[in-house]
Amino acid sequence: MQTHEIRQRFTQHFVNAGHTAVPSASLILDDPTLLFVNAGMVPFKPYFLGQQTPPFPGGTATSIQKCVRTLDIEEVGITTRHNTFFQMAGNFSFGQYFKEGAIKNAWSLLTNPLDEGGYGLDPERLWVTVFLDDDEAADIWEHTIGVPAERIQRMGMEDNFWSMGIPGPCGPCSEIYYDRGPEHGKDGGPIADDTRYLEIWNLVFMESIRGDGDKKGGFDIVGELPKKNIDTGMGVERVACILQGVDNVYETDLLRPVIDRAVEVTGARYNEGNADDDVRFRVIADHSRTAMMIILDGVTPSNEGRGYILRRLLRRIVRSARLLGASGEVLEEFMNTIMDTMTPSFPEIAENRERIVRVAVTEERAFMKTLVSGTHRFEEAAAATKSAGTSKLSGSQAFELHDTYGFPIDLTLEMAREAGLEVDMDAFDAEMQAQRARAKADNKAKKQGNIDESLYREWVDASPTEFVGYTELNHPGKVIGLIRGGERVGEVSQGQDVEVILDVTPMYAESGGQLGDRGRIVVGDTVLDVHDVQKVGKKLWVHKATVRDGGLDVGQLVTAEVDPTWRHGARQAHTATHLIHAALRQVLGPTAVQAGSMNKPGYLRFDFNYTEQLSDAQLREITTITNEAVDADLAVNTIETSLEEAKAMGAMALFGENYGSEVRVVEIGGPFSIELCGGTHVGHSSQIGPVAVLGESSVGSGARRIEAYAGMESFRYFSKEAALASSLAAELKTPTDELPARIAQLTERLRAAEKEIEALNRQQLVSQSAQYVAKAQQAGQFTLVALTLAEGIGAADLRTVAADVRERLGAVPGVVALASVSGEKVPFAVAVTTEGVGAGVKAGDLVKLLGGYVDGKGGGKPDLAQGSGSNPAGIDAGLAAVRDELTRR
Structure with a gap:
């Protein structure tokens, strides 16, 4: 059974059982605790936390959520059942059925015959585990389902109790395992061997509230949830292993084609006794899929956050392929192969295929350059190791190659073996552990930053704000809530900052890149200046304001007034953003996909995924197309429709956005621009006024940014430019x-x-070189010229002088060490005669010695090296250290 069918059967089974089918959320959610969605329940977290009421009829849902976990990325491929990307099929109940319902649903899908929509697994090969004291679950498994007592095992907190790792909902679990047979391990159930007995489904019975403490059980249960919830997760890839009769997740229909392609590309063999090579093949397959799915959801490689994870994945693929024997580019081949296998389950891959390949290949080419610099650094480190009389490369050097140059440790190990060296792996592992500890501490700190929206729950559920701002700028409303200092209050007075919640408002709340409206809330002599408007739970408008005059009570009727100048400018900028997006796609093609935007009155910035710098001609063409659309007075229409109908119309959606079943489509000039958008816009494109594109820049690998002015800001910009040109013309005649x-x-x-x-x-x-030579002194067997030259001499000149003085020293063991102060920098250079090099002195070693005294670094060849520092006070001591070093030889 192919993976695509496994997914279809799961969804249909739970739809037949009354669940609402929910599409997978993007891997990227607006959640400060997560880089990527890492579990099927993550998109449902607001409902489990009690921050929002589930919108699903009947209070049940099912989804097949795409997930990424990269905590132990170096372990990928060593085991054969873990992936960084996986599909978590789940069913969820919010206060409806509980343990018995969840158990029956799972068991029937797993064991029902194929012709009845099930997976047809042999019930005799299924084992279950329950939490230590969960007698209720054990009883259901034995007496309701009929699982023999000897195939029901009890486990502790680490295995069979779930929480998010922070205070909040928690509860015991029950896991379902499949016995793969004695050829996979020893008898005795999951407790005895969790390799033979493969976990395929986890049922979480969410019933309690936990307090502070670690995830493994170092916390107290501080209460019971008002409603008992169900969160289950079935591993699609693991079930695929069983139903396709393969040993591990890398042999399934999704990943094995990538391994086969890697065999063709590299010439190496898979699963023929070389364990290291097998791991590399599995890394290529796993990371190709994960990287492709991350790029699909709008991430581009960078040096931080999600982009850094993507960069590591792509570089590990390239590294693994090279270690297997590949010599050229490989990522295009692997990306195309994995897209072929995944498109049946994720049709959106097809329309993003070219962009995905472009991002991957661009990163591969950049990494090839990194490999060159990293190889050079390795050769320097290897030479220094041998010259020091040792055969072990230090852990700090290996970590520098990994952390600074992006040089994978196994590539360092391979090259070290070729050079006849070992690597101090204990020291390297210590450096890595320290880095992981820092990352873990940072991640823990981020988890504490999870926004608590429960304060707004009552209003989100009972009184969502009615937004009338598409047609109204002033509108009466009732104050249904006041929040000050994170607490609900009944009244506020002059000078206080407050969050005001109205039942009706014309003020736009920040979303889709458009900043929230500015304006006023007034009643009688009371005036509040509104400086921001934000959404909570996508339903509630929160007006952040300061009481300028008077006071305000909950329950009062007020009038909310949008600043018309602000709104007019915001409409212009937001609509101009749509025009620029359309112009970009005309000039660059469909691979230029929006990756974010920000617009406020008169100004916009637009980020898009593209791997090359735009030329002046392309920018001019984009500007021309945009302003031609303005001049054409195109009608701007908005259409309320279903998400399916909007997609059928060709409306573009943004990565990372989750849309409801009903959406708003903004159409400008018919086919010119059609996008899903909830922002405010002008009625005709001519109302935007001129658009001035200021330029474009890089905001990370594979991501570019265009900035522009619209309306009066464009006019002011053009006026300023014209005045500048006139002034220059007059000055230059x-x-x-x-x-x-x-x-x-x-x-x-x-x-x-x-x-x-x-x-x-x-x-x-x-x-002046002759004068410098005259100041030479003897340092042991070496003739030394060690001087501080006049201030202002740069690095290039210093190197030239050092080389010239070296030649003037003649055929003697000679060394020239020069330094200067140039602005805030301290350039320095060392030159060594041929005889000096023959006597064992290397300019690079002396440069490093000198650099240590001036807070600098440097390097170069044995006969000439240079560097730069920042501490001029250390020059004299550094030159003296060079003299002492030569004297000791």
Whole structure:
């Protein structure tokens, strides 16, 4: 049974049982505790936490959620049942059925015959575990389902009790295991061997509230939940192993094709006795799928957060392929293969195929350059290790290669073996553990930042705000809530900051990149200045305001007034964002996909996934297309419709956004632009006014940003530019249209003059070389010139002088060490004669010695090296240290 069918059967089974089928959320949610969605229940967390009321008819739901877990990324492939990306099929009950219902639902799907929609598993091969004192679950399994008592095992907190790791809902679990047979391990159930007995389903009976403490049980149960909930998760990949008759998750229909392709690309063999190679093949398969799915949801490689995880995944693929024998680029092959296997379950892959390949290949090419620099650094470290008379590369050097150069440790180990060296893995592991501890502490700190929306729960459930701002700028409303300092209050007075909740408001709450409205709330002599509006639970508008005059009580009738100037500018900028997006896709093609935006009155920025810098010609074309759309006076229409109908219309959706069943489509000029958007817009494109594209820049690997002005801000910008051009024209006595040529001419003359001055200065410096040689002194067997030159001499000139003085020393064991102060930097250089190198002195070693005294670093060849520091006070001591080092030899 193919994985796609396994998914279909699961969903249909629970729909038939009355559950609402919920599409998988994006891997990226607005949750400060998570980089990626890592469990099927994550999108339902607000309902389990009691922050929102479940919107599902009957209070039950089912989903197949895409998940990513990367905590132990280095362990991938070593075991054959864990993936960084996996699909968690789950069913959820919010106060409806409990233990018996969850157990019956799971058992019937697993054991029902194929022709009845089940998976047809042999009940005799299924074992279950329950929490130590969960007699109720054990009784249901034995007397209601009919599982023999000897196949029901009890486990403790670590295995069979669930919580989110922070105070909140928790409860005992019951897990279902499949016996794969004696060839996979010893008899005795999951307690005896959890390799032979494969866990395929976890049923969480959420009934209690836990307090502070660690996840493994170091916490108290502080209460019971008002309603008992069910959260279950079936591992799609693990069930696929069983139903497809394969040994592990890498042999299923989704991942084995990638391994087969890797065999073709690398020439190595899989599963033929080389355990290290087998791990590399599994890393390629696992990471290719995870990276592809992460890119699909809008992430691009970077050096932090989600982008850093993606970068690690892609680089581990490349590294593994190279260790298997690949010499060229590989990611395009692997991405195309995994997209072929995954598209039946995720059709949206097809329309993003080109973009996914582009992001992956761009990162691969960047990593190839990193490999060059990392290899150079390794060769330096290896040479230094051998010259020190040891055969073990230090752990700190290996960690520097890993952390600074992105050099994987197993590639370092491979190269070390080729060089006849070992690696101090104990020290390397200590460095890695310290880094993980820092990351874990940071992650724990982030978990404490989970926003508590329970304060707003009553209003979210009972009195969601009615937004009338698409057609109204002033509207009466009733104050249904006041919050001050994180607490509900009944009244506020002059000078106080407050969050005001109204039953009806014309003020737009920040979303979709558009900032919240500014304005006032007034009643009689009372005036509150509203400086921001935010949404809670996607239903409640919270007005952040300051009481300017008077006071306000809960229950009062007030009038909310949007600042019309603010709204007009916001409409212009937001609508201009749509036009720029459409223009981008015309110029760059469909792979230029929006990755975020921000707009406020008169200004917008637009982020998009693209791997290359835009040319001036492309920017001009984007600007022209945008302003032609403004000039065409295109009608801006809004359509309320279903999500399915909107997609059928061709409306574009944003990555990371979760849309309800009913959506708002903004259409500009028919096919010119059609997007899902809840923002405010002008009625016709001409109302935007001119759009001035300021430029574009990089905001990370594979992500670019365009910034622009709209309306009066564009006019002011153009006026300022025109005034500047007129001023330059007058100053240079040149017509405005000839300014570019005139400025280019002057710039070229200036560059030529600067080069001439540099050459003269260098000649003057070199002419003083004889004076420097005259100051030579003896340091042991070496002739040494160690001087601090005049202030302002840069690194390039210092290197030139050092090389010239070295030549003037003649055929003697000689060393030249020079330093200077240039601005805030301390450049320094060391040159060694041929005879000096022959006597065992290396310029690079002396540069490092000198750099330690001036808070700098450096490197180079044995006969010439240089560096730069920041502490001029250490120059004399550094030069003295060079002299002492030579004297000791």
